[in-house]
Amino acid sequence: MSEVVKKNLPHSFDIEEAVIGAMLVDKNGVEEAMQVIKDSSAFYDPKHIEIFEAIQKLYSNSEPIDLLTVAKQLRSNDSSVGPEEIVSISQKIVSSAHVEYHSMILLQYRIRRMIVMFNTSVTVAAMDETVDVFDLIARWQNEFDSVADVITKGRASVSIYETMKELTKRIEFISKSTGDNSITGIPTGFKRIDRFTSGYQPGDLIILAARPGMGKTSLVLKTVLENAKVGNAVGFYSLEMDRVQLTGKIVANDTNYHLKQLLKTGFDKPQYWESYMVEHNPRISDYPIHIVDEGGGDISDIVVQARQWKRKYGIKLLVVDYLQLVGDKTKKGNRENEVSSVSRRFKLLAKELKIPVIVLAQLSRAVESRPNKRPLLSDLRESGSIEQDADIVQFIYRPDYYSIEIEGNHEYEEMVSEGANTEVIFAKYRGGSTGTTNLKWIGDKTKFVDPTDPNESVSKLPDGNVYNNSSQIVGDLPNATDVFGDGSPF
Structure with missing residues (x-):
């Protein structure tokens, strides 16, 4: 950066002197300034920087702060600032009444300088x-994150009086939400999971984990669809599946089509194509779902995209598929540290955007080596920090995945009696208790349904019709026998 630019960076000598002077004449001024200013980079003038560092040193050592002690500390630091200079600054200040306000102005100048410097270098x-x-x-994004860190560090604390008002509003809202529809967050798409969680909450990081092929994407797509139908915009960042495959799964999940019809065989009768174009294409095309399948796998790319979606579309949910494909260029060399950084940034992103962030994750092969195949928290691959950062850790367990027969098996009596074949295990739930609920997996349509919800029961639908999850039967569409002859799943 040129010397001309450096000399003209945003700053205010008067405000810097006002803050330094307030800290010199009043110990309360020190306390208030330190709540806002965390380091000397808030100052621009070299002499002011040295004086602040001397005051900060005394403050951290719990030593008295006055003209004499600061002058002594400056000498100890081999500073070029003499006693007469700090006396001159202190004489310009009558009290520390406005030191917090002045400190916030200094912080703004600091941010302005950061923006000028990194924009110039970029x-x-x-x-x-x-x-x-x-x-x-990526470098640009990291620099913006640095600016955000400065803002966060400068925030004042909030009294419990204020937080109690927020809690009271939340209790009032929850108390008015009663019965099966008591959702205080966004809907999950499954009444059973909604009853367990009251919906996914803003700021929550949800880790949905399972072994490959267990149905992670299909389960989360039901949540995506349920939100899209009520007008909640959703961002889906897919690192594994391309957008056409993902859209095929969305359509299969929202209709009674077989995924094979949508991605492999197509329709063999004109009326099937007509029904698809007339009934389903327009409806699903209007869903506020935004997909990225070509972006980089770096966490910074995902953060940038999520912020853009939030600004442009006001997304209420972010889904990332999946965690082990996400990297962090700033933490290369140690995969465990890299995953720790990634999971932490996902949690911070959820808090920043005030939305639930669902991140799919693979489980380690350790599951396969145990007699009991139900997943454990220790099966999360690569880092224990995933468990630490997550508000909810959900596992999917399907006995048929391991060729375990559930009919007549005492261990699965409750599941069979409900017409289910899948366990959704809440291994961690920061906002409630852990536990398990059951769903039904329909393999040929790659979708999960709630077996106790009459609106979800595919088996009760007339053959040849498609259910569109809006309590209506629409169209005259093919069943498995029409298309495949024997109706066998693929």
Whole structure:
């Protein structure tokens, strides 16, 4: 950066002197300033920086702060600032009445300087054709994160009086929500899971984990669809599946089509195609679902995209598929540290955007080596920090995945009696108790349904019709026998 730019960076000598002076004449001024200013980078003038660092040193050692002790600490630091200079600053201040306000102004100047400096450096780098543009974008994002950190560090604390008012509003809202529809967050798409969680809550990080092929994407797509239908915009960041495959799963989940019809065989009768185009294509095309399948796998790329979705569409839910494919360029070399950083940033993103973030995850092969195949928290691959950062950890367990017969098996009596074949295990639930609920997996349609919800029971639908999850039977569409001859799943 040129010397001209450095000399003209945003700053205010008068405000810096006002803050330093307030800290010199009143110990309360020190306390209030330190709540906002965390380090000397808030100051621009080199002498002011040295004086603040001397005051900060005394403060951290719980030593008295006055003209004499600060002058002594400056000498100890081999500072060029003399006693007469700190006396001159202190004489300009009558009291520390406005020190918190002045400190916030200093913080704003600090942020302005950061923006000017990193924009200048990024601009210079952008002119260099040897610099990778995607690395440049990542660098830009990291710099913006640094600015956000400065803002966060400068926030004042909130009294319990204020937090009690927030809690009271929440209790009032929850108390008015009664019965089966008592959802205080966003709907999950399954009444059983809604009863367990009251919906996924803003700021929550939900880890949905299972072995490959267990149905993680299908389960989360039901949540995506349920929110889209009530107008909640959803962002889906897919690192595993391309957008056409993902859209095929969405359609299969929202209709009674077989996934094979949508992605492999197509329709063999004109009326099937007509029904698809007339009934389902327009309806599903209007859902506020936004998909990325070509972005980088770095956490910074996902953060940038999520913030953009939030600004443009006001997304109420973010889904990432899946965790083990996400990296962090700043933590290369140690995969465990990398995953720890990624999971932490997902949690911070959920809090920042005030939305639930659902991240799919693979379980380790350790599950396969045990007689009891039900997943455990220790099966989460690569990092224990996933468990630590998550508000909810959900596992999917399907006995048929391991060729376990549930009919006549005492262990699965309750599941069979409910017409279910899948356990959704809440292995961690920060907002409630752990436990298990049952769902039904329909393999040929790659979807989960709630077996006790009459609106979900596919077996009760007339053959040849498609259920669109809006309590209506629509169209005249093919059943398995029409298309495959014997109706066997694929």
